[in-house]
Amino acid sequence: MSGGRLACSECETELPLDFANTGEFLVCPRCNALVRAFAFPALQRSETAALALPALASGEASCFYHPQKKAVVACDNCGRFLCGLCDVEISGHHRCPGCLKSASPQQNPVENRRVLYDGLALALAILPLLGWPVTIFTAPTAIFIVVRHWHSPLSILPRTRIRFVLAFVIALAEICGWVALIYFVIARAHR
Amino acid sequence: METTTLYRRLGSAHQFGVATGGWNTLYLAPDHLLLRTTSSFVESYRRFYFSDIEAITICKTVRFSVWNGVWGTALFFSILALIFKPGWAGTICTNIFFALLLVNIARGPTSVTFLQTRVQRRALPLRRVKRALKVVNLLSEKIVAAQAEIDFSATAPVVRQTAPPPLETAPATSFPPPLPGESAGGGVSLLHLATFVMLVLSGAVALWEGLQHRPVLIYATVTALVLNIGLAVACLVQQRRRRVVARVRPVAWVSIAGHALGVPLVYMGFAMAYMMREVNYARATGKTQPAQIGVAALRAMPGFHYVLLVYGAFCVILGLLGCVLLLSRARKPSTS
DSSP: OOTTOEEOTTTOOEEOGGGBTOSSOEEOTTTOOEEEEEEOGGGGOOTTTTTOOOBOOTTSOBOSSOTTBBOOEEOTTTOOEEOTTTOEEETTEEEOHHHHHHOOTTTOTTOOEEEOHHHHHHHHHHGGGGGGGGHHHHHHHHHHHHHHTTTSOOOSSOOOSHHHHHHHHHHHHHHHHHHHHHHHHHHHHHO | OOOOBOOEEEEEEEEOOTTTOEEEEEEEOSSEEEEEEEETTEEEEEEEEGGGEEEEEEEEOSHHHHHHHHHHHHHHHHHHHHHHSOOHHHHHHHHHHHHHHHHHHHHOOBEEEEEEESSOEEEESOOBHHHHHHHHHHHHHHHHHHHHTSOTTOSSOOOOSSOOOOOOBOOSSOOOOOOTTSOTTOBOOHHHHHHHHHHHHHHHHHHHHHHSOOHHHHHHHHHHHHHHHHHHHHHHHHHHHSOBOGGGHHHHHHHHHHHHHHHHHHHHHHHHHHHHHHHHHHHHHSOOOOSSOOHHHHHHSTTHHHHHHHHHHHHHHHHHHHHHHHHHHHHHHHHO
């Protein structure tokens, strides 16, 4: 836990708070590195502030997860009452831990991992061309990935499906090439 | 339909490592920073909400001096080699090392930047002091504004009384939102203007060479072609990082695509024709000629002047189109 203290980027030595917001690079007392620190009000936050929750008084709604604690907000998804500790606020929406855990990738606002199927399909279509006989296996695989994952969510950052299209076209061309080659070989054998 | 938070790219850098390696990119969202790590075909994300950020530290590193030393030494030896044995290879190497040294100096001192929250301390992909300070200045206002509404001295749990502003949804394009004080339509990029002017000039030279054969002009055309490719690449890099007039962006793409596809195809076509001609000549006479086609031999190939005329027309039209789009769009705000 690094809360409440300022550390040097180079040696991780704790720096005095007057190192921060000076507007210039200062020398770290331990490693002599030039460090410039920007501290924000959250650095002064008390360690125990988040744990000290108001107790429930009679006639007040209680938290779903902590029955002895006063509810301060309702989950925007399931409507359960939540105390300050259980409330997870993301992009203006209040969620309870249960909803966050069970959310689908499309609905989960804190999704932290995605597979780039479009890049995978394109790589499968293009890279095996270096050792072209392998394309007899990789081209159908690339087409399968394109069809299977066309509707899968891509990156959370804006990204078009052009890689899918390119992968499909290239893989299709490779399959056509194989069909033509096989036809040519069979026709020649029958001659 | 999936709604996407509007992200603006702040910087990127590669991080080496077996488990943690990958290409790191930092994005700015309305209420948080997003650190994306791309490793092969998997993207992982870390979000740092403005209300959680406690500190950012920037520490200068010696990488700047090391790279200056490396490129400076390489430049010194390539100049020595050029003095004692002049040649094309030496000239190209000297120019490359000089350009790399200049780029390193222009980008400024290097640094490592760390972001600190209550529970983690994470390196940000900001490797230059200039860039890191710019980003921190941009973030400071947002972080202070986000933390202003929280009373940290209180022992009670923190619950926001005012709802944060609703998130905007991503527009049709993936273009980042404008900087504070920057016009939404984007500004005139001098680099783009220089690229389009260079396209017009190189097109004119190519047309001239196509109509009248002059030995100097073919070398001028080749030099202009290399410059066009370099400038187009620089334009693409800039329009990815900065706001540029939207209608001009495809022109830079067409320029780089035209050069990237056209030059190798034309060169390969003529090189093959030349090789076949030389093989036939060698069979007939028993004498061998150089298999590689040079610039002078390329100029002497039948039909090459048509290629020059087409290339010249392409460059002139594209350059003029780019200039018109860039300047007409730029004048609009001042007239309204």
